[in-house]
Amino acid sequence: MSKYIPGNQKHLTLNDRIYIENELSKGATFKDIAAFLCKDPTTISKEVKSRRLSDWYHKGTFYNAKNFCVHRYHCKKTNACGKIMLCGIKCTSCPTCNQTCKDFEKERCCRLDKAPYVCNGCPMKINHCTIAHKYRYDARFADRKYRELLSSSRAGINMTRHQLHQKDQIVTPLIAQGQSPYQILINHPELDMSVRSMYTYIDKGLFTARNVDLKRQAKFKPRKCHKTQIKDREVFTNRTYADFCSLELNSYVQMDTVKSSRDSQKTLLTMIFTEEKLFLAFLINRCTKGTVRAVFDRLEKRMGTYEFTSVFENILTDRGFEFGNPEELETGITGIQRSSIYYCDPMRSGQKGTIEQAHTMLRMILPKGTSFEFLTQWDVNLIVNHINSTPRESLDGKTPYDAALETLGEDVLKAFQLKPVSPDEVNLTPKLIRFKK
Template sequence: MSRLIPGNQKHLTLDDRLYIERALNEGLSFKDISKFLCKDPTTISKEVRLHRIQNNWNRGSFNNPYNFCVHRFRCKKTNACDKIILCDTLCRSCHKCNTVCSRFEKEACRRLDKAPYVCNGCRKKRNLCSIPTKYDYNAHAAQRTYEQLRSDSRAGVNRTRSQMHGIDAIVTPLIQQGQSPYIILTNHPELDMSVKTLYNYIDQGYLLTRNIDLKRKARFKPRKCHKTQISNREIFQGRSYLDFLALDLPSSAFAEMDTVLSAKGSLKCILTMYFPDTQLFLAHLMNRCTPGAVRLVFEQLQRSLGGTYEFISVFPVLLTDRGKEFGDPDCLEIAPDGMQRTSIYYCDPMRSNQKGGIENIHTMLRMILPKGTVFESLTGWEIRKIVNHINSAPRANLNGKTPYELGLKKYGPDILRALQLKPIPPDDVTLSPKLLKK
């Protein structure tokens, strides 16, 4: 068995194709390209021949046609079209020459019939080349063709027509009897599919039954597509919720973080933090919901607390969701002086219960800022006012104490003063929109 070259079992990427294009322009052979990319030379050859683009040049004009015959320079033939009136003009200068001459032999380029199969790297200038059909390799065009082919190959149903008829013969009558897809698949394991797959078959019209025949699906609205999630999955390596659980931290050793968005009409948002052991709540107004705005809040907190070590003592570990505003963890974890000031971990997708404390405290925030509120006119002073009233409300699970009292006992007055927290008298605590009208 021959030894496998590292990486030769993977698809070519855009960077690989860009290198192939540059190497072809420099005149490198397929063997040299394959050594650099750790691929087989036949892979490079197939890639170039499959994705080369045909360009037709030198079409000429009616009065000045291009002649593509190999004999055009020495040919003295006249009247090849057999006109009744003899023509003294040489046929090689006529636009009909290539179509009517019996001795026509189209000129071809050996470069296109064997490696590299394209005009990339050819020393002959295009405007001096008489070959009518040229081929070029373009990395971006090749990548688009590859992605379209990959998408098309995965479309449709991976079953034969007879198999789909057999599935429909079982599913459709049972759906008409009022059974759900889960009941059908439980009683018919021979169908060998998941419940989600059967729902997809019905939704996409591969079966005779339709969504309207299902008991509950027709009553549900289509789910909204969340486009605010982090697209770069590499940052979750070592920062997933399982990695967070592996730390086995007590509730006093981490804080939860999230954002509250404004209604349409403002780009402002509120960055919130929550300490599970004391239920202390922090909030900061941001003009944009971006990683840069979150970083500015972190640096402001670090300056207020007095330095990196003080920041670590208050925020050693942060657990948050996968919103795009938290998509640059390295920038948030590393202080301007180069020291690591915190560690960030991410919950699983669509699992807000993994940080249920901060989601629960948001209900108190929404008592003052109901959904539909536009944050455009909000100020930092009003946010601090809201935070102080929330932290001054007693909690039953804290034995009637307030988060501010427990936070004062844990961190001391200096830290709370740096966080701009202060107590509110019990009878003055307001948890309604009236708070911002006073």
């Protein structure tokens, strides 16, 4: 029935509470107050009883020397505590009677045990009342108490220590392996929390893992401009980013290179399929036009010219000098055009942002400054397998390997030498590859 009362679903305001205080002082009933405020009488009753203010020891009187026993008016006991041998003082005037006397019964007021539960509106003056516990309803105190409860009810976490410990045993080891919160929650739905909640728990120190263990929490350093771009501008004819956008492609391949430290000339040629988010990496001894062409030729031999043409039909890359001979990359070993190369605008790496995001995952395993001198293609394939076994939010929780298996097929993945990795074994830390620097 209370749901049919207009305005009953709204919280009480300070003005409402002031009205309640004034009406209680006049002796009004909860039903009358509720009718005026368009609330249920139970709402007013709960409000008064839960937010009443206690006046303990409000004022001592001559009849109540802090003794709250109902028998104090006719009690003639002396030395009930037994501490003083020659004590002639009656226990009725001694406050220790409340704790030591076996016949002590606390004086209670029936007005506080039932409606209105407070001393507001009581005909007896409060200075003459001998009840120990006095309760009164104060509108401003009740409103402040309501505001504090409104704030504290939304603070903290809604789980026990045992439940938090169980979640921590799953989350912390996987974060130590370099897995992201999204990846952990996709593989462990029993955690029953959102990605934002996991970041919040880690930030507040509720888990053993800390913010420093999250790779993406760290700020990126400003990017440096490499003076190794293509100088011959004629190669960009009909291959600019504007020409690429005119094709309106949904699925294509982005290509880039990842350099080693200065003491090594080895480089990683990286590719990624934008729709499946499938990441590829190939180790080349030097970052030159010939080594990039050699990777293309090797893939074409494994896959076949027709399959290579359908998979690598359109490629978007930057203006690095290693991609400065597009005609050789576009022409296959049989002389047939196998792909089309397009270039991003200068200093616009965001135009191929998919592969740049994949590089951040690669740098979790191979941090900047790491030498590739002792890397092998087998090591690179292992890294790529762990990256492709990481669930992506853009794929609705699927891994790039599973998405590519549906679209590209198993034969293509075998030609790329890719294998899936079980969810709990995915490791995106330098511990995955151990070699001498």
